[in-house]
Amino acid sequence: xxxxxxxxxxxxxxxxxxxxxxxxxxxxxxxxxxxxxxxxxxxxxxxxxxxxxxxxxxxxxxxxxxxxxxxxxxxxxxxxxxxxxxxxxxxxxxxxxxxxxxxxxxxxxxxxxxxxxxxxxxxxxxxxxxxxxxxxxxxxxxxxxxxxxxxxxxxxxxxxxxxxxxxxxxxxxxxxxxxxxxxxxxxxxxxxxxxxxxxxxxxxxxxxxxxxxxxxxxxxxxxxxxxxxxxxxxxxxxxxxxxxxxxxxxxxxxxxxxxxxxxxxxxxxxxxxxxxxxxxxxxxxxxxxxxxxxxxxxxxxxxxxxxxxxxxxxxxxxxxxxxxxxxxxxxxxxxxxxxxxxxxxxxxxxxxxxxxxxx
Amino acid sequence: xxxxxxxxxxxxxxxxxxxxxxxxxxxxxxxxxxxxxxxxxxxxxxxxxxxxxxxxxxxxxxxxxxxxxxxxxxxxxxxxxxxxxxxxxxxxxxxxxxxxxxxxxxxxxxxxxxxxxxxxxxxxx
Numbered sequence: 001x002x003x004x005x006x007x008x009x010x011x012x013x014x015x016x017x018x019x020x021x022x023x024x025x026x027x028x029x030x031x032x033x034x035x036x037x038x039x040x041x042x043x044x045x046x047x048x049x050x051x052x053x054x055x056x057x058x059x060x061x062x063x064x065x066x067x068x069x070x071x072x073x074x075x076x077x078x079x080x081x082x083x084x085x086x087x088x089x090x091x092x093x094x095x096x097x098x099x100x101x102x103x104x105x106x107x108x109x110x111x112x113x114x115x116x117x118x119x120x121x122x123x124x125x126x127x128x129x130x131x132x133x134x135x136x137x138x139x140x141x142x143x144x145x146x147x148x149x150x151x152x153x154x155x156x157x158x159x160x161x162x163x164x165x166x167x168x169x170x171x172x173x174x175x176x177x178x179x180x181x182x183x184x185x186x187x188x189x190x191x192x193x194x195x196x197x198x199x200x201x202x203x204x205x206x207x208x209x210x211x212x213x214x215x216x217x218x219x220x221x222x223x224x225x226x227x228x229x230x231x232x233x234x235x236x237x238x239x240x241x242x243x244x245x246x247x248x249x250x251x252x253x254x255x256x257x258x259x260x261x262x263x264x265x266x267x268x269x270x271x272x273x274x275x276x277x278x279x280x281x282x283x284x285x286x287x288x289x290x291x292x293x294x295x296x297x298x299x300x301x302x303x304x305x306x307x308x309x310x311x312x313x314x315x316x317x318x319x320x321x322x323x324x325x326x327x328x329x330x331x332x333x334x335x336x337x338x339x340x341x342x343x344x345x346x347x348x349x350x351x352x353x354x355x356x357x358x359x
Numbered sequence: 360x361x362x363x364x365x366x367x368x369x370x371x372x373x374x375x376x377x378x379x380x381x382x383x384x385x386x387x388x389x390x391x392x393x394x395x396x397x398x399x400x401x402x403x404x405x406x407x408x409x410x411x412x413x414x415x416x417x418x419x420x421x422x423x424x425x426x427x428x429x430x431x432x433x434x435x436x437x438x439x440x441x442x443x444x445x446x447x448x449x450x451x452x453x454x455x456x457x458x459x460x461x462x463x464x465x466x467x468x469x470x471x472x473x474x475x476x477x478x479x480x481x482x483x484x
Contacts, residue, residue, distance in 0.1 A: 033396060034397045222423075289425060310400060339402065
């Protein structure tokens with residue numbers, strides 16, 4: 001039985017198409033994915049992302065503990081800074097990708113993927129031995145809204161009355177009992193606001209009633225994140241896909257003294273990996289989907305599509321795919337089997353549309 | 360609200376066929392285009408391909424997913440709607456005016472197994 005977020009009744013009232021995602025019943029679209037996608041690229045959209053999980057780590061060893069389980073380096077970070085990175089298995093496979101918010105000295109707020117909440121919290125608890133920390137799982141306490149798009153700053157300030165103009169990209173601040181950050185998963189400027197269920201419901205109503213912010217479902221959240229090359233756990237990252245394979249080494253600081261999975265990543269960096277994540281652009285309009293085989297000129301399977309779409313911001317059929325490393329060079333010709341037919345494509349950068357962050 | 364055009368035969372998988380003599384024009388119902396959302400690609404067979412009743416002959420893709428097209432009848436493809444190659448969204452504008460393939464029927468008795476508009480409407484509700 002899927003969980004409902006605190007905005008479930010509102011989604012249903014808006015006529016959203018509801019579907020299971022990550023253990024929750026979530027809105028996929030309200031009107032249609034294309035309109036919602038363009039609203040975020042050109043104006044402003046609001047997403048219910050209350051399904052995301054939250055964990056608070058405090059205590060004398062909090063920083064040392066986060067450094068132990070997290071690939072990025074938070075040493076000496078200023079309060080308010082946010083880091084993206086992963087938790088890894090010792091073999092380098094990915095437990096989850098997450099955001100770490102530095103709320104204070106030895107006080108961190110971790111945001112994890114809905115589908116991984118139970119697994120992640122278990123993982124964190126298992127690896128807390130020997131650290132003097134308090135680990136509080138807070139997913140049920142918080143609702144979360146993502147207000148995204150070029151108008152997001154104005155909308156958050158004027159409709160919600162939350163001052164956010166001075167927040168820099170990937171920083172956070174506390175406003176009353178809210179946590180507000182300049183972050184998102186769309187490639188546009190935007191904010192994520194964590195608050196009580198009551199706040200989340202009231203803020204949602206204000207945003208929708210203002211008419212300045214389109215309700216957006218997880219359908220366009222996926223097309224938006226995909227075309228700017230952001231990974232989704234389960235597609236581009238998994239227990240079998242390390243950040244090195246996924247091209248995310250920049251978020252794994254191998255000069256840190258230690259973190260779980262560090263030795264495996266060092267080995268992968270030194271000896272290379274068997275598969276790499278690439279972008280592929282097709283010459284035809286046929287659409288590659290998750291799981292479709294990637295073939296070489298001889299027709300042998302050399303990889304698999306992780307996410308694919310007919311890209312909405314640039315009129316092209318593109319995908320991300322995990323392929324054997326010797327087929328991962330830019331401009332390599334590859335083929336994708338789509339139902340009974342085979343379509344030609346070439347390896348391109350796995351970013352099909354430029355991000356428009358306000359830094 | 361979805362439209363259910365009279366005079367057509369419908370399948371449970373939401374294709375319709377408009378029969379004219381020994382030929383049939385096959386497309387997807389208005390209900391189906393509505394359920395799919397924005398159509399962004401139509402995968403069509405080639406002229407002279409054989410299609411078989413109950414078997415897949417192509418696909419209609421929305422932003423999010425691909426849905427197989429299942430032929431309501433058996434026969435030979437004599438024409439495809441080439442306008443859909445560049446303008447797949449025609450299916451959203453008018454699914455009944457924009458058929459997908461024209462087929463020469465090999466077994467017109469198969470039409471008896473399909474539903475009329477009234478019966479099809481019942482399974483959509």
